[in-house]
Amino acid sequence: MSFKARYECFNGCPGAVYPLDEVIYRCRECGGLLDVVHDMDGLRGHDAATWKSIFDGRRGTTTWPYGSGVWSKKEWVLPGVDAEAIVSMCEGNTNLFWAERFGRELGMSDLWVKLCGNTHTGSFKDLGMTALVSQVNHMRRRGVNIPAVGCASTGDTSAALAAYCAAADIPAVVFLPADRISLAQLVQPLANGALVLSLDTDFDGCMKLIQDVVSRIPIYLANSMNSLRLEGQKTVAIEIVQQFDWEVPDWVIVPGGNLGNVYALGKGFLMMRELGLTRRLPRIVCAQAHNANPLYRAYRDGFATYAPMQAEQTLASAIQIGDPVSIHRAIRSLQAHDGVVEEATEDELMDASARADRTGMFCCPHTGVALAALIKLRANGTIGPKERTVVVSTAHGLKFADTKSAYHAGTLEGLACNQANPPVAMPPDADRVLDLLQERLKL
Ligand SMILES: *Cc1c(COP(=O)(O)O)cnc(C)c1O
Numbered sequence: 001m002s003f004k005a006r007y008e009c010f011n012g013c014p015g016a017v018y019p020l021d022e023v024i025y026r027c028r029e030c031g032g033l034l035d036v037v038h039d040m041d042g043l044r045g046h047d048a049a050t051w052k053s054i055f056d057g058r059r060g061t062t063t064w065p066y067g068s069g070v071w072s073k074k075e076w077v078l079p080g081v082d083a084e085a086i087v088s089m090c091e092g093n094t095n096l097f098w099a100e101r102f103g104r105e106l107g108m109s110d111l112w113v114k115l116c117g118n119t120h121t122g123s124f125k126d127l128g129m130t131a132l133v134s135q136v137n138h139m140r141r142r143g144v145n146i147p148a149v150g151c152a153s154t155g156d157t158s159a160a161l162a163a164y165c166a167a168a169d170i171p172a173v174v175f176l177p178a179d180r181i182s183l184a185q186l187v188q189p190l191a192n193g194a195l196v197l198s199l200d201t202d203f204d205g206c207m208k209l210i211q212d213v214v215s216r217i218p219i220y221l222a223n224s225m226n227s228l229r230l231e232g233q234k235t236v237a238i239e240i241v242q243q244f245d246w247e248v249p250d251w252v253i254v255p256g257g258n259l260g261n262v263y264a265l266g267k268g269f270l271m272m273r274e275l276g277l278t279r280r281l282p283r284i285v286c287a288q289a290h291n292a293n294p295l296y297r298a299y300r301d302g303f304a305t306y307a308p309m310q311a312e313q314t315l316a317s318a319i320q321i322g323d324p325v326s327i328h329r330a331i332r333s334l335q336a337h338d339g340v341v342e343e344a345t346e347d348e349l350m351d352a353s354a355r356a357d358r359t360g361m362f363c364c365p366h367t368g369v370a371l372a373a374l375i376k377l378r379a380n381g382t383i384g385p386k387e388r389t390v391v392v393s394t395a396h397g398l399k400f401a402d403t404k405s406a407y408h409a410g411t412l413e414g415l416a417c418n419q420a421n422p423p424v425a426m427p428p429d430a431d432r433v434l435d436l437l438q439e440r441l442k443l
């Protein structure tokens with residue numbers, strides 16, 4: 001059986017149809033974003049039960065390339081990429097765990113966390129990057145002139161791009177905002193041999209610059225305006241449902257910045273329903289940092305208006321974006337999923353993350369934004385006590401050890417650090433240590 005996908009204009013321009021093997025980012029008619037559209041009739045060549053058993057049968061396999069969480073869904077992701085061109089480091093297949101204690105503290109019995117940061121470069125950006133770099137590798141092998149791949153990034157995209165390009169021996173260039181990303185995020189592309197430009201501007205500034213540059217030289221653009229990545233990112237939705245034995249949860253909460261992921265998640269749920277693997281859709285919550293909340297502002301206004309904003313500094317640095325490229329497709333996806341948008345202040349996101357950590361997690365600040373949204377929506381009754389809720393944890397907490405350490409030291413400027421648990425400095429003296437233990441452990 002053969003499966004096909006192609007680009008179409010997201011705004012539906014008739015005739016705006018392009019092969020995936022073409023270097024193109026926007027519709028030639030209207031300049032709008034492109035969407036990867038699958039031949040659904042072709043995919044219907046297998047019934048729902050067959051797809052489920054194909055996907056279930058690939059779990060944990062070492063048969064190339066199906067051991068990857070993304071490529072185990074290859075026919076639904078990028079069916080036209082040759083298996084030999086795929087650049088994969090076994091991304092995805094991340095754990096989905098029952099957050100029993102944290103859920104209990106919030107008065108809910110069915111809370112789950114999907115740990116998408118437990119993957120190759122420590123963030124869920126790997127899922128999309130394996131798709132994009134594989135497509136680029138496929139095109140290069142067919143003689144398309146792509147001397148390098150580049151992106152502007154708030155840290156995680158560049159780490160993923162650098163790693164996947166290094167694996168395929170493709171030159172990578174990354175544009176980063178100076179002093180606005182974590183040490184771990186900076187060292188990753190350096191270690192993987194990317195050309196790293198540290199620029200005295202914010203993410204939105206880096207984005208404008210790289211778009212200007214790629215219009216003059218043939219560097220392939222890997223930002224999330226590039227719809228290939230979303231095909232990999234959408235597998236989060238499929239994986240969650242598969243992990244629940246093909247049952248759809250009631251709510252899925254994801255932090256949002258450039259908003260490609262809230263769209264991609266929705267796309268995954270819609271595709272499963274369309275092909276009969278599921279019958280309903282979850283409600284989706286997009287959680288934004290108060291300091292970078294253009295989607296939240298539009299939502300408060302019933303999506304009647306939208307205005308880009310100047311994003312303020314947020315510790316959730318990967319979502320410090322004031323002019324999200326995927327705003328319109330995110331809104332469309334939220335509307336299809338009876339969606340909610342919530343926001344979190346700096347105190348709320350760091351405190352929520354620390355509270356969850358006290359129950360055994362180790363959350364990044366973006367996951368903290370999602371958890372703060374969960375706390376609010378549970379407290380105001382939007383999310384019911386028995387509703388099955390999945391929080392998408394987008395990066396590994398260890399990537400943000402600097403921010404988290406500063407929180408526990410109580411040195412984050414302007415923050416209360418309510419849950420700080422600072423280390424106790426002591427002389428190596430048994431009596432003093434005993435006194436302290438008796439006091440602190442109430443012995
Ligand atoms: C990219 C990213 C997000 C947000 O995804 P968008 O598609 O930009 O909305 C959230 N968390 C982390 C850790 C990220 O790297």
Ligand SMILES: [Zn+2]
Binds near residue numbers: 013029031
């Ligand atoms: Zn168009």
